[in-house]
Amino acid sequence: GQQVMQIPQYQHVQEGEDFTTYCNSSTTLSNIQWYKQRPGGHPVFLIQLVKSGEVKKQKRLTFQFGEAKKNSSLHITATQTTDVGTYFCAVAGGTSYGKLTFGQGTILTVHP
Amino acid sequence: NAGVTQTPKFQVLKTGQSMTLQCAQDMNHNSMYWYRQDPGMGLRLIYYSASEGTTDKGEVPNGYNVSRLNKREFSLRLESAAPSQTSVYFCASTGAGFSEQFFGPGTRLTVL
Numbered sequence A: 001g002q003q004v005m006q007i008p009q010y011q012h013v014q015e016g017e018d019f020t021t022y023c024n025s026s027t028t029l030s031n032i033q034w035y036k037q038r039p040g041g042h043p044v045f046l047i048q049l050v051k052s053g054e055v056k057k058q059k060r061l062t063f064q065f066g067e068a069k070k071n072s073s074l075h076i077t078a079t080q081t082t083d084v085g086t087y088f089c090a091v092a093g094g095t096s097y098g099k100l101t102f103g104q105g106t107i108l109t110v111h112p
Numbered sequence B: 001n002a003g004v005t006q007t008p009k010f011q012v013l014k015t016g017q018s019m020t021l022q023c024a025q026d027m028n029h030n031s032m033y034w035y036r037q038d039p040g041m042g043l044r045l046i047y048y049s050a051s052e053g054t055t056d057k058g059e060v061p062n063g064y065n066v067s068r069l070n071k072r073e074f075s076l077r078l079e080s081a082a083p084s085q086t087s088v089y090f091c092a093s094t095g096a097g098f099s100e101q102f103f104g105p106g107t108r109l110t111v112l
Helices: none
Strands: A005-007 A010-014 A018-022 A033-036 A043-049 A055-058 A059-065 A071-076 A085-092 A098-101 A106-111 B004-007 B012-014 B019-025 B033-037 B043-049 B062-069 B074-078 B087-094 B107-111
Touching: A005 B033, A010 A018, A018 A106, A033 A055, A033 A071, A043 A055, A043 A059, A071 A085, A098 B043, B004 B087, B012 B019, B019 B033, B019 B087, B033 B062, B043 B062, B043 B074, B074 B087
Parallel strands: A010 A106, B012 B107
Antiparallel strands: A005 A018, A018 A071, A033 A043, A033 A085, A055 A059, A059 A071, A085 A098, A085 A106, B004 B019, B019 B074, B033 B043, B033 B087, B062 B074, B087 B107
């Protein structure tokens, strides 16, 4: 099935610093999704990217899909304590039915 | 709308005991999923149900069974619990087009 590597595993930042997490695949992806999970909570969908080179923004969050559709990134500008949590990328399986393969996640800690 | 609900929230079992985790969604979604989440390993798909009446194995199905009782409900059964099944279990659902998945609050299971 699809494999996706997500780095870094952990990131500690001071409030106000930027943060980026990356997902990489050895195969071309049909699409990629991003989820956020607050400590003790459940994953919550952030966005889906479909097109090569796509860039989408949600306030301080910028999502990119690589030109070759093999990698993606999530960048947060000027982190806030509310950004704390684990960020996951997820890719669709080789077959249909919405099966997702999740990256290992990046745990973000923001120090005030 | 409650979205995706799961019961119980917490459970402690002894090795060899059995139990059923319940999941229900009120969004009229066709597809439902069971994941387990372990530290550093992201979310791994156990079983999924593309539509009412169908179920199929995911990445880590051993030791589990599922039942798609109707369109709303998808249960996960552990017939003989093992310590390796200590985990957090999430149920999710998605609608037509298989875009974002909606997750339940999770069940935190400990097997002693």
